[in-house]
Amino acid sequence: MSITVLGIESSCDDTSAAVIRDGxxxxxxxxxxxxxxxxxxxxxxxASRAHQQNIVPVVASALKRAGIDKNxxxxxxxxxxPGLLGSLLVxxxxxxxxSLGLRCPLVDVNHLHGHVxxxxxxxxxDDVVPEYPFLTLLVSGGNSQLILVRAYNDMEILxxxxxxAAGEAFDKCAKVMGLPYPGGPHIDRLAAEGxxxxxxxxxxxxxxxxxxFSGLKTxxxxxxxxxxxxxxxxxxxxxxxxxxxxxxxxxxxxxxKLEKAVKLTGVKTVAxxxxxxxxxxxxxxxADFCKxxxxxxFIPERAFTTDNAAMVAIAGYYKYLDGKFCRYDxxxxxxxxx
Ligand code: KG4
Numbered sequence: 001m002s003i004t005v006l007g008i009e010s011s012c013d014d015t016s017a018a019v020i021r022d023g024x025x026x027x028x029x030x031x032x033x034x035x036x037x038x039x040x041x042x043x044x045x046x047a048s049r050a051h052q053q054n055i056v057p058v059v060a061s062a063l064k065r066a067g068i069d070k071n072x073x074x075x076x077x078x079x080x081x082p083g084l085l086g087s088l089l090v091x092x093x094x095x096x097x098x099s100l101g102l103r104c105p106l107v108d109v110n111h112l113h114g115h116v117x118x119x120x121x122x123x124x125x126d127d128v129v130p131e132y133p134f135l136t137l138l139v140s141g142g143n144s145q146l147i148l149v150r151a152y153n154d155m156e157i158l159x160x161x162x163x164x165a166a167g168e169a170f171d172k173c174a175k176v177m178g179l180p181y182p183g184g185p186h187i188d189r190l191a192a193e194g195x196x197x198x199x200x201x202x203x204x205x206x207x208x209x210x211x212x213f214s215g216l217k218t219x220x221x222x223x224x225x226x227x228x229x230x231x232x233x234x235x236x237x238x239x240x241x242x243x244x245x246x247x248x249x250x251x252x253x254x255x256x257k258l259e260k261a262v263k264l265t266g267v268k269t270v271a272x273x274x275x276x277x278x279x280x281x282x283x284x285x286x287a288d289f290c291k292x293x294x295x296x297x298f299i300p301e302r303a304f305t306t307d308n309a310a311m312v313a314i315a316g317y318y319k320y321l322d323g324k325f326c327r328y329d330x331x332x333x334x335x336x337x338x
Contacts, residue, residue: 003074005320006098007313008059010091011083011111012141013042015054016309017062020317024122026066028303028310031058040181048086055094062309073104077316080108080326081333082142088332096328107316108326112138112338114311115273116149118304121314130298135267137258139282140274141167141182144211144254146261147338149271152318155338158261159209166250166276169213173220173246177235187243188279194244199223201249209257209264216249251285258289271298278305 002022009016013036018028031054036042063070078095081088099106116136120129130149135158138145144161164172167184174183202219204212224242227234235242262270272286283299290297304311319325 003317003320004068004072005075005077005107005313005317006059006062006073007109007309007311007316008055008076008078008091008095009111009114009307009309009312010051010055010087011079011081012087012307013047013050014307015051015058016307016312017055017059018309018313019062019066019068020121020310020313021066023120023314023317024124025310026068027062028308029058029062029065030308037180040175042084044084044086047084048090051087051090055090059094059098070098070102073102075105075107075316075320076102077107077109077312077319079111079114079312080330081336082111083332083334085332085334088334092332100328105320106326106328107319107324108330109312109315109319110336110338111307111312112143112145112336113152113155114315115140116147116155116271116338117152117315117318118273118300118308118311119271119298120318121304121310130269130271130296133265133267134269134271134298135258135261135265136271136273137254137277137286138274139166139254139272139276141165141171143274144213145338146209146257148265148267152315153322153324157338158265159211159257161211161213162206163212163214164217166211166213166254167274169217169250170246170276172217176221176224177239177242182275184276184279187247188281190240190243191247191281194240194242196244196248198238198241199245201245203249203253209261211253211257213250213253216253220246247279247281251281254282255285255289258286262293262295267295269296269298273300273305275306278302
């Protein structure tokens with residue numbers, strides 16, 4: 001018998017619903033919220049209100065695109081955390097209501113597990129998925145983590161940022177350059193035309209596998225401040241070189257610890273995930289790194305790098321197969337680790 005899972009994601013500013021049948025993606029609908037653009041960041045209260053408006057049409061559209069009726073669902077999977085509490089509450093409450101109404105099981109999903117497991121979303125039967133154990137570099141607006149994945153439900157954080165995440169470094173530096181939020185994709189675009197060796201920024205020297213991006217951010221700020229003092233048009237005139245140099249530095253920081261983690265664990269497979277894994281430079285660096293060492297690289301489709309319900313549905317699918325269901329009195333968590 002087929003297992004059909006509806007995934008619901010509402011942890012931040014994307015309302016998403018997806019349907020997965022026996023591990024194969026049937027639909028993945030994402031409604032992004034443009035309401036935050038003018039504020040330079042996500043406004044939590046506006047995010048939860050937008051989720052409330054979006055969730056019914058988004059779920060209806062995911063079912064329609066999948067060509068299934070809601071009564072065919074085997075389980076409803078939803079993001080329980082981490083994320084913005086108000087946003088999480090919308091998805092959680094909707095998932096509970098639908099699960100009760102349809103009398104089908106409810107499965108809670110850790111958003112971070114979703115990012116890690118996004119490589120298991122298949123479009124066809126013969127799509128290749130990672131073999132355990134593998135290492136994931138999870139890089140997003142809120143996380144920079146190196147995770148050893150032994151099984152769908154057995155993940156260990158080997159290292160993580162002690163201050164800013166890689167995405168924050170992109171976004172905050174982009175902000176001082178006058179770029180819109182989120183700045184990461186703009187830096188990516190500009191970097192393609194810039195000289196990456198033009199500027200040197202500080203790199204952290206912390207032991208182990210932990211990351212740090214706040215020193216880079218400060219050094220970037222000081223470079224701009226000093227340069228603008230003598231030439232007010234400095235940023236405008238050097239956009240591409242600044243972006244390329246910033247991106248190169250972030251990638252070097254990420255790759256240094258990734259290399260260390262690969263050596264320590266001896267894994268044969270490396271995957272990346274999270275919003276920053278959409279970055280062209282990061283994707284190329286990881287692909288080159290793996291190729292040079294004979295490792296298998298899993299680089300996600302861009303649609304699965306940012307928040308999406310397909311990854312929630314696949315994580316929920318594995319939990320469902322394992323009989324791990326969620327009670328109706330369970331609540332969302334703003335903070336949740338792997
Ligand atoms: O995983 P994600 O969608 O959600 C949060 O953690 O909030 O990641 C968002 C982050 C933002 O910091 C954004 O600037 C970054 O991912 N990002 C990128 C690119 N696309 C998204 N950073 C660099 N290059 C990109 N192409």
